[in-house]
Amino acid sequence: QSVLTQPPSASGTPGQRVTISCSGSSSNIGSNTVSWYQQLPETAPKLLIYSDNQRPSGVPDRFSGSKSGTSASLAISGLQSEDEAEYHCAAWDDSLNGWVFGGGTKLTVL
């Protein structure tokens, strides 16, 4: 069971806006920054969002991140078929003195 809680699945149609949540606690999301990773089928995870809401160079602005208290969210607007992937959230946990991840959310584009 993962320390950070994500819904196991999400879906949307092309062009729609989809949001994926990531719930934690005061020792992780509540006191440290959140990062998000996109994992396309049969590939390694790739950094999508860092420091709660920053996009690395090359990541489309359709992807955005936000955080409030002990929860974070990833939003994807203008959904495209190539966005079909698994999405993972992560944060450092001060109590565990280590990294914690969400269980991953599989996004299906209908």
Added chain:
Amino acid sequence: QVQLQESGPGLVKPSETLSLTCTVSGGSISTYYWSWIRQPPGKGLEWIGYVYYSGRTNYNPSLRSRVSLSLDTSKNQFSLKLNSVTGADTAVYYCAREEALRWFDPWGQGALVTVSS
């Protein structure tokens, strides 16, 4: 840009030691934190630990008794050893560069390690 590549045996027998190496190209290993992360088939990601360029290490408490990380600056490599493995250690193992406890980027392509007799 910096690239990472895992290497090592794809099959390990139960009770033996899993050993993997990550080779860093396009940049020096003598900065940053360097992490190992694994993903069992069909499951989420699990952080194993990091080694800092100074040699300082930090491990996931659930694996601390069985894991050891090290780095070799002369070869621009860092390594993972996990002893007393069982089937539960079967996973894709990724190496990644860690930005000071804030994010992981880039990642290696991953190495599938199966524990089986």
